[in-house]
Amino acid sequence: MKKLHRRNFIKRAAVLSGAAICGVATAKNAKAAETLPENFVPPAMPWGYQELDPEYVRKLGHLGYYLEECGGGSFWAIMTALKEKIGYPYNLTPLPTKEEFIDHLSGKSKGKHFQGIMQYGVGGVVNYGSLCGSVNGAASAITFAVPFDAVKSIVSRLMRYYETETFPNVKSNEYAVNKEFYPPKYKSGKALPRSSSNSVLCHVSVGKWCEKSGYASGSKERSERCARVTGDMAAMAVTLLNAHMKGNLETVFPMKLSQDTVSCRVCHFKGKKFEAGQITRGFMECSSCHNDMTPHLAENKMKTAYGMNVGTWAGAAAIGTVAGIGTHAIAGRLSKEEPHDEE
Numbered sequence: 001m002k003k004l005h006r007r008n009f010i011k012r013a014a015v016l017s018g019a020a021i022c023g024v025a026t027a028k029n030a031k032a033a034e035t036l037p038e039n040f041v042p043p044a045m046p047w048g049y050q051e052l053d054p055e056y057v058r059k060l061g062h063l064g065y066y067l068e069e070c071g072g073g074s075f076w077a078i079m080t081a082l083k084e085k086i087g088y089p090y091n092l093t094p095l096p097t098k099e100e101f102i103d104h105l106s107g108k109s110k111g112k113h114f115q116g117i118m119q120y121g122v123g124g125v126v127n128y129g130s131l132c133g134s135v136n137g138a139a140s141a142i143t144f145a146v147p148f149d150a151v152k153s154i155v156s157r158l159m160r161y162y163e164t165e166t167f168p169n170v171k172s173n174e175y176a177v178n179k180e181f182y183p184p185k186y187k188s189g190k191a192l193p194r195s196s197s198n199s200v201l202c203h204v205s206v207g208k209w210c211e212k213s214g215y216a217s218g219s220k221e222r223s224e225r226c227a228r229v230t231g232d233m234a235a236m237a238v239t240l241l242n243a244h245m246k247g248n249l250e251t252v253f254p255m256k257l258s259q260d261t262v263s264c265r266v267c268h269f270k271g272k273k274f275e276a277g278q279i280t281r282g283f284m285e286c287s288s289c290h291n292d293m294t295p296h297l298a299e300n301k302m303k304t305a306y307g308m309n310v311g312t313w314a315g316a317a318a319i320g321t322v323a324g325i326g327t328h329a330i331a332g333r334l335s336k337e338e339p340h341d342e343e
């Protein structure tokens, strides 16, 4: 293969990533990219954070959804607000401007194609229905902004917020009714029915909302609902980032798992004792999938080192929870004993 001169290579890569792949860079952007010095290396992450207005970001998130769906939309919203506020190095990321999005939606840039970072998050990862893209995209933007220890405490709260919030938030219903959102024409301008999902899965979230609202999953209203959820999640991400910067994350959003989940996690957490039930990991709301707890009352099918059956273990857990050991121990594990997914 012909060896490209480094400078040419950088120029080409910049033009390619900025213009051809993303199809969004203006001539001016492409030019700016070409002037990067030959030995240019983007700065290591995190890139830093400055307080943002959650309500502005909520509106950006809603707009972002119209072009890049939930995953691309929440990422774009937070990164765009950071780019506008901080500039470098956020301006290194290929992000179309708010004006470009609005122009496109007004029909001024026919044939233009947008592809955003994190857009793959759509519909729970390319419509597979797993983790909702609005959480996924926001988590990625958060990872650009703050050190990874903070990422963990902020994103776990964001996940929990997603499980517990009744979407769409009243604020975004209001913005739609008052025509305060950016798109020139909404998929629906109504205040939409609200529902909570008890789950971080797109599949469950959309399903429960459709069931409650009576709208089909392919309806304009469902799509508009997800645009508002995208705004809501981007706004919450920024609220949590602001709190983190002020050192009051725990006050603004206390990290509380449900009593159900805590009671399961007394035994089921990432650990080394197979026999004691340490055969799982994670903090998702257990009750969203497990609702029949009878296996614990029947005789244990698997051999345990202590020769106890699961029923006995369940009794022990009840005692542990009543004694107040559970909640405290679990909260500790969330922040300390499961620092990252190294195993």
Ligand code: HEC
Binding pocket: 260, 263, 264, 265, 266, 267, 268, 274, 275, 276, 277, 286, 290, 293, 295, 296, 300, 301, 302, 303, 304, 310, 312, 313, 314, 315, 316, 317, 318
């Ligand atoms: C007191 C400890 C304890 C508590 C509390 C507990 N479990 Fe278990 N669970 C176990 C043990 C031990 C096993 C079996 C592991 C083995 O067989 O060695 C088990 C097995 C299971 C299994 C596999 C069962 C099967 O037969 O396939 C599921 C699913 C499960 N638990 C879910 C839960 C959920 C959900 C909760 C909370 C509602 C919960 N457990 C609470 C200890 C516990």
Ligand code: HEC
Binding pocket: 261, 264, 265, 268, 277, 279, 280, 281, 282, 283, 284, 285, 286, 287, 288, 289, 290
């Ligand atoms: C999104 C759905 C979902 C959620 C949420 C969920 N589980 Fe499960 N869990 C499953 C499925 C599916 C299996 C596999 C069941 C099987 O093997 O038959 C499983 C298996 C298990 C098992 C047995 C291990 C195994 O692989 O057989 C345990 C124990 C368990 N879950 C505990 C929990 C606990 C504790 C929570 C909450 C912290 C939780 N689960 C949350 C779906 C879920």
